[in-house]
Amino acid sequence: MWSEHCSYKNSKNVLKQFPTTGQRVLQGPGENAGVVDIGDGQAVVFKIESHNHPSAIEPYQGAATGVGGIIRDIFTMGARPIASLNSLRFGSLKNKKTRYLFEGVVAGIAGYGNCMGIPTVAGEVYFHPSYEENCLVNAMCVGIMKHEDLAKGLAKGPGNPVFLVGARTGRDGIHGATFASEELSEASEERVPAIQTGDPFMEKLLMEACLEVLKTGYIVGMQDLGAAGITSSSCEMASRAGTGIEMDVAKVPCREEGMTPYEILLSESQERMLFVVEKGREEEIQAIFQKWDLEATQIGQVTVDGLMTIKEGAEIVAQVPAQALTELCPRYDREAQEPEYLAPAQEYDLGTLPEMEDYGKVLLTLLGTPTIASKEWVFSQFDYLGGTNTVVPPGSDAAVLRIKGYNKGIALTVDGNSRYVYLDPYRGGQIAVAEAARNLVCVGAVPLALTDGLNFGNPEKPEVFWQFKETVAGMSKACEVLETPVVGGNVSFYNETKGEAIYPTPIVGMVGLIEDLSQVTTPGFKEEEDIIILLGQNKDELGASTYLSIIHGLEAGKTPEIDLELEKKVQQATLELIKLKLAVSAHDCSEGGLAVALAECCLAGKIGAEVALTENLRPSGMLFGESPSRIIISIRKGKIDTVLQSLKKLQVPYKVIGSVGGEVLSIAGSGWKVKVELAEMEEKYRRAIPCFMQG
Amino acid sequence: MKFGIVVFPGSHGATDCYYALEQVLKEAVTYLWHAEEDLQGVDCVIIPGGYAYGNYLRPGSIARFSPIMKQVIAFGKQGGLILGLCNGFQILTEAGLLPGALIRNSSLRFQCQNTYLRVEQTQTPFTNLCTEKEIVKMPIAHAEGCFVVAKETLESLEKESRIVLRYCDEQGEITPESNPNGSLNNIAGIINEQGNILGMMSRPERCVEAILGGVDGKKLFSSLVEWWQGGAER
Numbered sequence: 060m061w062s063e064h065c066s067y068k069n070s071k072n073v074l075k076q077f078p079t080t081g082q083r084v085l086q087g088p089g090e091n092a093g094v095v096d097i098g099d100g101q102a103v104v105f106k107i108e109s110h111n112h113p114s115a116i117e118p119y120q121g122a123a124t125g126v127g128g129i130i131r132d133i134f135t136m137g138a139r140p141i142a143s144l145n146s147l148r149f150g151s152l153k154n155k156k157t158r159y160l161f162e163g164v165v166a167g168i169a170g171y172g173n174c175m176g177i178p179t180v181a182g183e184v185y186f187h188p189s190y191e192e193n194c195l196v197n198a199m200c201v202g203i204m205k206h207e208d209l210a211k212g213l214a215k216g217p218g219n220p221v222f223l224v225g226a227r228t229g230r231d232g233i234h235g236a237t238f239a240s241e242e243l244s245e246a247s248e249e250r251v252p253a254i255q256t257g258d259p260f261m262e263k264l265l266m267e268a269c270l271e272v273l274k275t276g277y278i279v280g281m282q283d284l285g286a287a288g289i290t291s292s293s294c295e296m297a298s299r300a301g302t303g304i305e306m307d308v309a310k311v312p313c314r315e316e317g318m319t320p321y322e323i324l325l326s327e328s329q330e331r332m333l334f335v336v337e338k339g340r341e342e343e344i345q346a347i348f349q350k351w352d353l354e355a356t357q358i359g360q361v362t363v364d365g366l367m368t369i370k371e372g373a374e375i376v377a378q379v380p381a382q383a384l385t386e387l388c389p390r391y392d393r394e395a396q397e398p399e400y401l402a403p404a405q406e407y408d409l410g411t412l413p414e415m416e417d418y419g420k421v422l423l424t425l426l427g428t429p430t431i432a433s434k435e436w437v438f439s440q441f442d443y444l445g446g447t448n449t450v451v452p453p454g455s456d457a458a459v460l461r462i463k464g465y466n467k468g469i470a471l472t473v474d475g476n477s478r479y480v481y482l483d484p485y486r487g488g489q490i491a492v493a494e495a496a497r498n499l500v501c502v503g504a505v506p507l508a509l510t511d512g513l514n515f516g517n518p519e520k521p522e523v524f525w526q527f528k529e530t531v532a533g534m535s536k537a538c539e540v541l542e543t544p545v546v547g548g549n550v551s552f553y554n555e556t557k558g559e560a561i562y563p564t565p566i567v568g569m570v571g572l573i574e575d576l577s578q579v580t581t582p583g584f585k586e587e588e589d590i591i592i593l594l595g596q597n598k599d600e601l602g603a604s605t606y607l608s609i610i611h612g613l614e615a616g617k618t619p620e621i622d623l624e625l626e627k628k629v630q631q632a633t634l635e636l637i638k639l640k641l642a643v644s645a646h647d648c649s650e651g652g653l654a655v656a657l658a659e660c661c662l663a664g665k666i667g668a669e670v671a672l673t674e675n676l677r678p679s680g681m682l683f684g685e686s687p688s689r690i691i692i693s694i695r696k697g698k699i700d701t702v703l704q705s706l707k708k709l710q711v712p713y714k715v716i717g718s719v720g721g722e723v724l725s726i727a728g729s730g731w732k733v734k735v736e737l738a739e740m741e742e743k744y745r746r747a748i749p750c751f752m753q754g
Numbered sequence: 755m756k757f758g759i760v761v762f763p764g765s766h767g768a769t770d771c772y773y774a775l776e777q778v779l780k781e782a783v784t785y786l787w788h789a790e791e792d793l794q795g796v797d798c799v800i801i802p803g804g805y806a807y808g809n810y811l812r813p814g815s816i817a818r819f820s821p822i823m824k825q826v827i828a829f830g831k832q833g834g835l836i837l838g839l840c841n842g843f844q845i846l847t848e849a850g851l852l853p854g855a856l857i858r859n860s861s862l863r864f865q866c867q868n869t870y871l872r873v874e875q876t877q878t879p880f881t882n883l884c885t886e887k888e889i890v891k892m893p894i895a896h897a898e899g900c901f902v903v904a905k906e907t908l909e910s911l912e913k914e915s916r917i918v919l920r921y922c923d924e925q926g927e928i929t930p931e932s933n934p935n936g937s938l939n940n941i942a943g944i945i946n947e948q949g950n951i952l953g954m955m956s957r958p959e960r961c962v963e964a965i966l967g968g969v970d971g972k973k974l975f976s977s978l979v980e981w982w983q984g985g986a987e988r
Contacts, residue, residue, distance in 0.1 A: 169864045173895070174805040176766025260808025263764050352763065440864045442895040444960050447770045452967075461965060463773065576965060 062237045066388040069518040070550045076535040077545040091132040093546025095508045104138035107199040107512040107568040109551035113254040114196040118163025122196050123171040123257040129200040131283035134266045137210035137273050138202030143172050145182040146473040146566045150191030152751040160194050169440040174259035179441035180458035186429045192556030197512040199568040212282035214296035214335050217363040224355040225265045225331040227314035232327025242555040261330040268351035277340035284331040290324045292333045297381035305368040306359025320376045396521035407615035418733045423743045425651045432747035456501040470504030470571040477562035482603045483618035484526045488533025493626045495569040496541050500630045501645040503578040503637045504571030511548035516560025518552045526563040540623040582646035583663030588696045589719040594629045595689035599680030605650045606683035619686045626688040632711040633690050648689040654682035661724050670717035670726045678731045755982045757783040758796030762817045767803030774959040788820040798835040801842030814848035836951040843953035852953045854903030860936025864897040871942050872922040879981035880952045889926045890970035892956035899955040901937035919943035
C-alpha cells in the first residue's frame with residue numbers, strides 16, 4: 060500500500076499545484092474518476108491510467124488488463140462507459156521487439172475493448188528510442204451518467220455487509236503494484252506471474268450487473284479491485300468513510316486451492332468488485348448478480364473501530380488502522396536538480412543548419428514517419444463505432460460522440476509530446492495542455508477538464524524529479540489560463556531500463572462539450588475555391604521538432620515558446636468561427652509543423668491546396684517549425700469579408716494563406732516552392748505503418 | 755410489425771439495434787433474454803452483433819445452446835423472419851440455420867471499417883427496397899468474418915441465388931481488394947433455402963442516421979417492414 064503505485068508518496072506534494080475546481084467539476088481527484096457536468100443533469104466521468112510495466116513484459120495481457128482496470132473505475136462511479144482512448148509510446152518500428160510489443164498492445168486493447176462493446180474512439184502513438192525497453196500504455200475511459208447516479212467508494216454504516224463479486228481470486232498479479240514501482244530489468248521477465256490476465260466477458264457481466272444494482276439504491280459504496288487487490292480497495296473504502304472493515308479471507312471464493320491469507324489479500328485477479336450493501340437488502344442485490352451469472356459473496360462487514368481486521372476463520376491474521384495504510388503513508392519531497400544534458404541541448408545552434416535541397420521530399424519523408432503517418436493500422440483494429448454514438452471517428456484532431464436524446468455531444472482527445480518536455484519540461488507541460496484543448500476546439504468543442512497521465516523515470520533521481528516538478532508546474536499554469544481543471548489522473552514512475560529514464564511523458568486526456576452537433580468540424584479541406592486562413596503566428600522555431608529529429612538526427616534546440624494568452628485567443632476565435640458556421644474545416648499545427656498540417660488537411664479532404672507564405676523565414680523553419688497556438692481553418696470564398704471582420708474584432712493574429720483545390724499541395728515562400736502530388740502523399744502517409752508491420 | 759432482439763450475455767449490439775428500430779425507424783421492438791423460451795409473438799427475430807458468451811471457444815458455439823435458441827430455430831423453420839448481424843450471422847451458422855462458417859479474417863486482425871456491398875438479390879424480405887445491383891455502404895467490425903463453405907454448397911448458393919450481398923468497391927466491382935476479410939466469392943450475406951433467414955457480417959444498425967455517416971442500413975430494416983406489411987395484406 061505504501062508502494063508509489065498505490066500511495067503516490069513521491070508525487071502527492073507536487074500534484075497539489077494542479078487547479079482541481081471549476082464550475083462544472085462535480086468530483087475532482089481522489090475518487091475512482093473525475094466527474095464533470097455537461098448540462099441537462101448529465102455528467103461525464105473519466106480517467107486515464109498507465110499499464111506500462113505489465114505491457115512491456117506481456118504486451119497483450121498487459122494492455123488488455125489496463126483497459127479493463129480503467130473501465131471498472133468508470134462504472135464503479137455509477138456511469139456507463141461510452142468510449143475508450145489510449146496513448147501509446149514505443150521504440151523504433153525498425154526494431155523487431157518493438158513490432159512485437161506494438162502488435163501485442165494494440166491487439167490487447169482491441170481484444171478487451173471490442174468484447175466489452177465500448178468503442179475505442181481516439182488515441183495517439185509515438186515511436187522514439189527512449190521507449191525501446193519501456194513502452195508506455197496509458198488507457199483512458201469515459202462514461203456518462205445522471206448527476207444523481209454518482210456512486211462513491213465509501214464503506215459507510217457500521218454493520219453493513221461487505222461483498223466481493225466477480226471473478227474468483229487466484230494467484231495472478233501478486234505484487235503487481237510493487238512491480239509497477241521499480242525499474243524494469245533483466246529480471247523483469249520473471250515477473251510474468253505478477254501480470255494479471257483479463258477476462259473481458261466477465262467484466263461485461265460485472266459492468267451490467269453493477270450498473271443494475273446501483274440503480275436499486277441499496278449500494279452504500281463500491282470500489283473496484285485494482286493494484287494490491289482486496290487490501291487496497293477495502294482500506295480505501297474504509298479510510299474515505301472513517302470506518303473499519305472486518306473480513307474473513309476464508310470466505311473469499313478462490314480459483315486455486317491452498318491460497319494463504321497473504322496471497323488472497325494481494326492477488327490482483329481482474330474483474331472483481333468490492334461493495335457495501337445496506338443491511339437487510341442482501342437478497343435483492345444477490346438476485347441481480349445471479350441474473351448475470353455472477354458470484355457475490357459476503358466476506359465481512361463495516362466496523363466502527365477504523366481498523367482493517369483480517370481473519371482466517373475465527374483467527375485474526377492481521378489488524379491495522381485503515382488510515383495507516385492510506386493517509387498516513389510518508390510523503391517525500393525529493394531532491395530536484397536540472398539535468399546536465401539540458402543546457403547544451405537547448406543551446407545547440409540551429410541557425411547554422413544547412414537548408415535542404417528538396418523540401419517536397421522532406422515533407423514526404425515526414426509523412427511516412429510512423430509518429431506522423433496514418434494510424435489506421437491501429438484504430439481499424441478497434442471497434443470505434445459500437446454504441447452508435449461516434450460522429451467523428453479516429454483520425455481527426457479529436458473524436459466526437461453524440462449524446463443520445465440531445466443535440467449535444469462530447470469531444471475527446473489524448474495528447475503529449477515528450478520531446479518538448481525533454482527539452483523544456485515547463486514549456487512542454489504547458490504545450491501538452493494547450494494542444495489537447497486546441498484539438499477539442501478544432502472539432503467545435505469547448506474544453507471542460509482533463510485527466511493527466513504522468514509517465515517519468517525514477518523519482519529518486521534528482522534530474523527525473525526536477526523534470527516531474529517542472530512539468531506539473533507548466534501544466535498547472537496552462538490549466539489555469541485555459542480554465543481546464545484536472546479532475547483525476549495517474550502517476551507512473553520508474554519507467555527506466557538499464558538505468559536510462561524514458562523521455563518525460565505527461566499525457567493529457569481532455570474532454571470538451573459540443574453544445575450543438577451541427578457545429579461539428581473536421582480537419583479535411585472541403586471544396587474547390589475555399590479560402591485557407593492560418594490563425595496564430597509563424598515563427599522560425601525548429602527546436603524540439605520532428606524535422607530536426609528525423610532529418611538531422613537532432614534532439615536539440617529550445618522547445619517552442621508558448622504564449623498562453625495568444626493560445627486562448629486563437630482557440631476562442633476558432634470556436635467563434637465554428638459557431639457562426641463560417642469555418643468549414645479546422646486543424647491544429649503540431650508534429651511536422653505547418654507543412655504536415657496542410658498535408659493532413661488535404662489528405663483528410665482528398666483535395667489539394669495552393670498556399671503562399673509571406674513571412675521572411677527560412678524554408679525549413681517556415682515549413683516544419685512547431686510553434687504552438689496555430690490553427691488552419693478553411694472558409695467559403697463568399698464569406699471572406701465576414702470572417703476577416705470577425706477576426707479583426709477578436710484581435711487575433713491571422714493570415715490568409717491560400718485556397719483549396721486541385722490534386723497537388725503547393726506551398727510557396729519568398730524564393731522557394733514545394734509541390735507534392737496528393738497521391739504521393741497518400742501513399743507515404745497510409746503505407747508507412749502497414750509496411751513496417753508486414754516486414 | 756414487432757421486432758425481437760435476442761440478448762445473450764455479451765450481445766452489446768442489442769442496444770444499437772434497439773435504438774435504430776425504436777428511435778429511428780419507429781417500429782415496435784422488444785428484447786428477448788437468452789434464458790427465456792418465449793418469443794413474445796414477434797414478427798422478426800434479430801440476432802445482434804457483439805460477443806455472445808465472450809465468443810469463447812468459437813463465436814456462436816456456446817450461444818446456440820441458449821434456451822431461447824430452441825424457439826428461434828423452430829421459428830425459422832416455420833418461415834419466421836430472422837436477421838443475423840455479425841455475431842448473429844456466426845450464431846446462425848453454428849445453429850445450422852445457415853450453411854458455412856465464419857473463420858478468422860485473412861488479415862488475422864480485427865477490422866473496423868466501412869465496406870461497400872452490392873445487392874445481388876432484391877426479391878428477398880431483407881432487400882426488396884433496394885434496386886438491382888445497388889451499392890450500399892455499411893461498416894464492418896469483426897475478427898472472424900471470412901465466410902467459407904463446402905464447394906458443393908457454394909455452387910448451390912450461387913445457383914439458387916442465395917448470395918444476397920457481396921463486398922465490392924465504390925463502383926460496384928467485385929474485386930479482391932474490396933473483400934475485407936477473405937470471404938469466398940466476396941460473400942457478405944446469404945439467405946437460407948426458404949429465403950426467410952439472412953446472415954450478414956456488416957452492421958446496418960450502425961448506419962441509419964446521417965450524423966453517423968450514412969443511412970443505407972435503413973433500407974434493410976424498411977425492407978423487412980415492407981415485406982411484412984405486404985404479407986399481412988396478402
